[in-house]
Amino acid sequence: MSAEILSLSAAQAAAAVAAGELDRAELWGAYRERAATDTLNAFTWVADDAPAAVDGPLGGVPLAVKDLFCTEDVPSQSGSKILEGYRPPYTATVVAKLQAAGAPLLGKTNQDEFAMGSSNENSAFGPVNNPWDLTRVPGGSSGGSAAAVAAGLAPWALGTDTGGSIRQPAALCGIVGLKPTYGACSRYGMIAFASSLDQAGPLTRDVTDAALLFSEMVGTDSFDSTSLGMPSPVLLPTRRDLSGVRLGVPEELLEQEGGLEPGVRARFDEALALAKELGATVTPCRLPHAEHALSAYYLLAPAEASSNLARFDGVRYGLRVDGDHDLMTMYTHTRAAGFGPEVKRRIMLGTYALSSGYYDAYYGTAQRVRTKIAEDFAAGFSAVDFIVTPTSPGVAFELGAKSADPLAMYLNDFFTVPMSLAGIPAISIPAGLSEGLPVGLQLAGPAFSENALLDAAYALEQAIGFDGSPARTGEGR
Amino acid sequence: MLSREQVDHVAQLARLSLTDEESERMAVELSNVLDHISKISELPLDGVEPTTHVIDVVAPLRDDVPIPSLPVDVILAAAPEPTNGGFGVPSPGAGAE
Numbered sequence: 272m273s274a275e276i277l278s279l280s281a282a283q284a285a286a287a288v289a290a291g292e293l294d295r296a297e298l299w300g301a302y303r304e305r306a307a308t309d310t311l312n313a314f315t316w317v318a319d320d321a322p323a324a325v326d327g328p329l330g331g332v333p334l335a336v337k338d339l340f341c342t343e344d345v346p347s348q349s350g351s352k353i354l355e356g357y358r359p360p361y362t363a364t365v366v367a368k369l370q371a372a373g374a375p376l377l378g379k380t381n382q383d384e385f386a387m388g389s390s391n392e393n394s395a396f397g398p399v400n401n402p403w404d405l406t407r408v409p410g411g412s413s414g415g416s417a418a419a420v421a422a423g424l425a426p427w428a429l430g431t432d433t434g435g436s437i438r439q440p441a442a443l444c445g446i447v448g449l450k451p452t453y454g455a456c457s458r459y460g461m462i463a464f465a466s467s468l469d470q471a472g473p474l475t476r477d478v479t480d481a482a483l484l485f486s487e488m489v490g491t492d493s494f495d496s497t498s499l500g501m502p503s504p505v506l507l508p509t510r511r512d513l514s515g516v517r518l519g520v521p522e523e524l525l526e527q528e529g530g531l532e533p534g535v536r537a538r539f540d541e542a543l544a545l546a547k548e549l550g551a552t553v554t555p556c557r558l559p560h561a562e563h564a565l566s567a568y569y570l571l572a573p574a575e576a577s578s579n580l581a582r583f584d585g586v587r588y589g590l591r592v593d594g595d596h597d598l599m600t601m602y603t604h605t606r607a608a609g610f611g612p613e614v615k616r617r618i619m620l621g622t623y624a625l626s627s628g629y630y631d632a633y634y635g636t637a638q639r640v641r642t643k644i645a646e647d648f649a650a651g652f653s654a655v656d657f658i659v660t661p662t663s664p665g666v667a668f669e670l671g672a673k674s675a676d677p678l679a680m681y682l683n684d685f686f687t688v689p690m691s692l693a694g695i696p697a698i699s700i701p702a703g704l705s706e707g708l709p710v711g712l713q714l715a716g717p718a719f720s721e722n723a724l725l726d727a728a729y730a731l732e733q734a735i736g737f738d739g740s741p742a743r744t745g746e747g748r
Numbered sequence: 749m750l751s752r753e754q755v756d757h758v759a760q761l762a763r764l765s766l767t768d769e770e771s772e773r774m775a776v777e778l779s780n781v782l783d784h785i786s787k788i789s790e791l792p793l794d795g796v797e798p799t800t801h802v803i804d805v806v807a808p809l810r811d812d813v814p815i816p817s818l819p820v821d822v823i824l825a826a827a828p829e830p831t832n833g834g835f836g837v838p839s840p841g842a843g844a845e
Contacts, residue, residue: 360822493810566785591828597841603765622762638798694802
């Protein structure tokens with residue numbers, strides 16, 4: 272019975288519970304047992320007991336939650352030693368909403384420290400293995416969430432995306448990942464990385480599950496003045512064709528320094544051919560400033576991070592080092608001991624970009640580039656409905672392959688960062704395999720176009736027919 | 749190329765103590781990243797407004813109704829050194845600016 276339960280999608284499991292065909296406690300037990308066998312290091316904490324049952328549209332389907340979401344009395348460490356063992360006194364709004372809608376907390380998932388990374392190798396709690404090939408990274412920063420869903424350790428998971436941290440690991444693990452419009456969901460209780468970019472979103476086995484989870488995440492929140500909710504309810508996707516849908520391909524971006532792997536390009540081109548068979552038109556489109564998105568992002572995000580991470584100072588929570596010295600020594604030694612190398616690098620980069628004499632040249636320029644990128648997308652969407660790219664330039668890489676070269680690592684975000692800067696929604700769906708590893712297809716639409724985006728992604732998903740089980744490694748679901 | 753002095757100054761601003769080895773490596777790594785990203789300074793951006801918030805939104809006000817805060821003891825439970833109902837900190841002492 273357990274294998275049968277684990278094979279259900281989250282939406283199928285929720286429907287089975289609602290129909291009285293599946294016992295909620297049995298569903299919980301199957302995943303609790305499965306999560307406890309995690310050998311990928313995907314989880315940093317797994318719940319012991321089933322929480323009190325809550326009736327709701329999510330049907331008791333257990334939820335894995337990225338470590339950086341505050342969860343009351345449960346470790347919430349954002350992958351960092353500086354927050355090791357921290358148990359917050361409150362729960363993040365989106366997690367509370369999902370719990371209230373009937374999704375109990377199954378566990379917390381591993382991530383790059385403070386969501387800074389594209390491989391999950393920057394976690395203070397160790398790297399995560401990709402279930403498709405245990406010698407490879409799952410992507411990042413929501414690597415634990417992606418690996419857990421791909422391996423069937425969790426039916427679905429919550430992640431966050433600042434420059435690609437939902438979409439890229441979803442692509443590298445062969446699952447679906449949605450970065451919503453900035454403001455669709457509350458950020459309250461997310462341990463902040465870059466506040467003008469951070470968004471929560473679902474990582475799921477299929478597009479329907481993504482829509483179902485997302486439908487219960489959205490809404491305004493009096494604790495987050497940037498939360499707007501969605502203008503209309505989120506619907507489950509039904510569309511089977513793409514007739515009348517105009518897809519734009521930013522060819523110039525595809526030819527840039529991202530180093531697009533041939534196998535990724537091949538799956539991308541096949542997906543475009545399928546889209547045409549479904550009735551879509553595919554035309555080139557121009558995003559002249561998108562190639563500069565990565566540069567702007569690696570100024571803006573570290574600048575915001577250097578400010579957000581100032582709160583970790585050994586005073587109110589987390590680690591304190593050399594508290595018997597003077598205050599400045601305590602600050603500098605606590606932060607030196609508590610932050611990992613990539614977080615230090617970004618704090619330094621951000622502090623430099625914001626420092627006197629450099630502010631306008633770096634931070635101000637990056638903000639102006641951001642304006643141009645948003646204008647490019649707005650112009651693009653006057654001629655096409657969605658812009659499509661590969662999600663990541665390559666498939667999952669070997670553990671350690673890029674960890675010595677920050678710039679090579681940053682290039683992973685080449686296709687995902689432009690949408691983040693523009694604040695628009697984008698989804699990654701599996702497009703097939705290259706060298707036995709999953710390839711992601713990214714679709715992006717105008718702000719608040721999630722319903723249409725999910726519908727288009729669903730139609731393509733049905734046509735592609737990807738088998739999402741990495742069974743060959745013994746880690747399959 | 750960032751100098752060691754610049755790196756140490758930024759580290760001081762960021763309240764990070766770096767070892768000599770970290771400072772030297774940071775100078776090289778930050779310089780490489782800055783070399784790459786400073787290409788954007790060549791773009792024609794005169795008259796372009798900077799974007800601070802990407803979705804057009806007016807700062808909303810919630811109803812002016814008091815809601816309870818978390819109790820002090822709950823907050824202090826996470827503090828490294830709760831002292832007399834507050835956050836204990838070392839004396840500014842010799843490190844004061």
